[in-house]
Amino acid sequence: MVLLGPPGAGKGTQAVMLAERLNYLHLSTGDILRENVKQGTEIGKKAKSYMDKGELVPDDIVIEMMLDEIKTDAKDRDFILDGFPRTIYQAGKIDAALEKLKLDIDLVIYFKTSLKIVLFRLTGRRLCRECGENYHIVNMPPKKEGVCDKCKSELYRRKDDVEETIKKRLEVFEGQTKELIDYYKGKGVLKEISGDLDAEEVYEKLSVII
Numbered sequence: 462m463v464l465l466g467p468p469g470a471g472k473g474t475q476a477v478m479l480a481e482r483l484n485y486l487h488l489s490t491g492d493i494l495r496e497n498v499k500q501g502t503e504i505g506k507k508a509k510s511y512m513d514k515g516e517l518v519p520d521d522i523v524i525e526m527m528l529d530e531i532k533t534d535a536k537d538r539d540f541i542l543d544g545f546p547r548t549i550y551q552a553g554k555i556d557a558a559l560e561k562l563k564l565d566i567d568l569v570i571y572f573k574t575s576l577k578i579v580l581f582r583l584t585g586r587r588l589c590r591e592c593g594e595n596y597h598i599v600n601m602p603p604k605k606e607g608v609c610d611k612c613k614s615e616l617y618r619r620k621d622d623v624e625e626t627i628k629k630r631l632e633v634f635e636g637q638t639k640e641l642i643d644y645y646k647g648k649g650v651l652k653e654i655s656g657d658l659d660a661e662e663v664y665e666k667l668s669v670i671i
């Protein structure tokens with residue numbers, strides 16, 4: 462399954478819920494990237510060289526990392542790709558690689574989300590520096606302000622979680638995603654859900670589709 466949607470659509474939250482309740486394997490590019498960098502794998506080192514310069518990690522590196530994960534962990538288990546693929550190029554690469562493994566993406570959920578909701582969620586979002594856990598100052602505050610419940614590390618606000626940058630990120634997303642949506646529509650696997658709803662409501666709808 463692929464969860465597709467703009468930043469702030471709630472994909473990550475749903476992926477975690479699906480993993481906990483239905484035992485899906487949750488593959489998030491952010492987590493996998495962090496893990497590879499932390500463990501100092503070959504590919505992690507390559508990725509880090511871009512991150513240190515403040516550049517985006519190139520497509521091919523992200524793809525290689527995701528495929529490694531799929532090959533090792535997802536062979537006998539249903540899996541969710543969260544935040545990936547983001548471009549039609551990545552989608553084509555993933556499809557070709559999955560075909561070799563006799564695997565298939567059979568459901569793509571598009572989280573259609575309004576600008577107002579995305580702005581509210583992202584400007585209030587706080588992340589843990591250490592473990593990457595997500596919080597929201599209104600919806601999901603940590604027990605102690607500025608401190609991660611899980612690992613007690615410092616929480617921070619992403620530099621790009623400000624209104625102007627969020628709007629730009631959404632434009633980029635929309636530009637990339639139009640093609641991607643058509644691609645999956647063409648394969649007959651695309652379903653749309655409102656990302657504006659509460660997490661439990663979205664989960665309910667998602668369960669019905671699954």
Ligand SMILES: [Zn+2]
Nearest residue numbers: 589592609612
């Ligand atoms: Zn933490």
